[in-house]
Amino acid sequence: MSTPQPQSSSPQPSGPVSKDRAYRSPAGISGGVLVLALVLWLGIDALVAGDGSTRWKALAALVFLVPLVAAYTVRPAVFANDDRMRVRNPFRVIVLPWSRVDSFRSAYTNEVFTEGGAKYQLWSVPVSLRGRKKAARQEDRRALGGAGGRRRGSVLGGMGQFGSRGDGVGSGAVEADGPVRAEADKVMDELRELWEARQAAEGSRGEVTVRWAYEVIVPVVVGAVALGVLLGVG
Structure with a gap:
C-alpha cells in the first residue's frame, strides 16, 4: 500500500512578483x-x-x-x-x-x-525649483535650436536627427526624448x-x-x- 504524500495548505503564487x-x-x-x-x-x-x-x-x-x-x-x-x-x-x-x-x-x-x-x-x-528652472532653460535652448538643427541635418544627409538630448540638434531629438524634465x-x-x-x-x-x-x-x-x-x- 502506498503512503499518501502530505499536501501543502499554503497557496502558491500565481505568477512571479514584479521587482520593486x-x-x-x-x-x-x-x-x-x-x-x-x-x-x-x-x-x-x-x-x-x-x-x-x-x-x-x-x-x-x-x-x-x-x-x-x-x-x-x-x-x-x-x-x-x-x-x-x-x-x-x-x-x-x-x-x-x-x-x-x-x-x-x-x-x-x-x-x-x-x-x-x-x-x-x-x-x-x-x-527642486532650481532643477525645474534648469530644465526649463534647457528646453528653451533646445526649442530655439530646433530649426537650426534641422538645417544642419539636411546638410549632413539627415544625421542631425540623432543629436544628443538637449543639444538642440534636429527635431528628431525633441520628438524621441520629449520635453526636458527635472529629475x-x-x-x-x-x-x-x-x-x-x-x-x-x-x-x-x-x-x-x-x-x-x-x-x-x-x-x-x-x-x-x-x-x-x-x-x-x-
Whole structure:
C-alpha cells in the first residue's frame, strides 16, 4: 500500500512578483552621510576625551542625533512595483495598493493622495525649483535650436536627427526624448504612468497600511529625554 504524500495548505503564487523600483534622493543621502560622519566624529571624540558627565551627554546626543539625521536623509525611499507603492518616510512606512491611489500632486512637495482623501508626502522625491528652472532653460535652448538643427541635418544627409538630448540638434531629438524634465518630475511621471496602467489590475487591490517606524522613534525619544535630563542636572 502506498503512503499518501502530505499536501501543502499554503497557496502558491500565481505568477512571479514584479521587482520593486527604488527611488531615493542622492543629494539627501550624500548630505546625510556627511552630517552623520561629523556627528559621529564629534561624539566619539567627546566619549574618548571627555570626563564622566561629558561622556554621558555625548552618548545621549549620539543616541538622539544619529537615528534622527538618518531618518531624514538616508532612510526615505519610495518602492514601486506592479501591485503597489511603498513609501518609507522618516517616521512611517505607508503601503498603497494602486487601486487605492487617487492622484499625485507636485507643487512645493511631491505628494500622493488616497481615495479616502489621505495625503502622504514623498520625502525621497523632493521638489527642486532650481532643477525645474534648469530644465526649463534647457528646453528653451533646445526649442530655439530646433530649426537650426534641422538645417544642419539636411546638410549632413539627415544625421542631425540623432543629436544628443538637449543639444538642440534636429527635431528628431525633441520628438524621441520629449520635453526636458527635472529629475523629481521624471520620477513622478513614472509613478503616475505605473498607477494609470495598474490601478484596475487584480493584483493591485488591497488596503492602505501605515506603520510607525518605532526602530527610529524609540532611540530618538530615549536619547532626547536622557540628554534633557543630563543637561538639566548639569
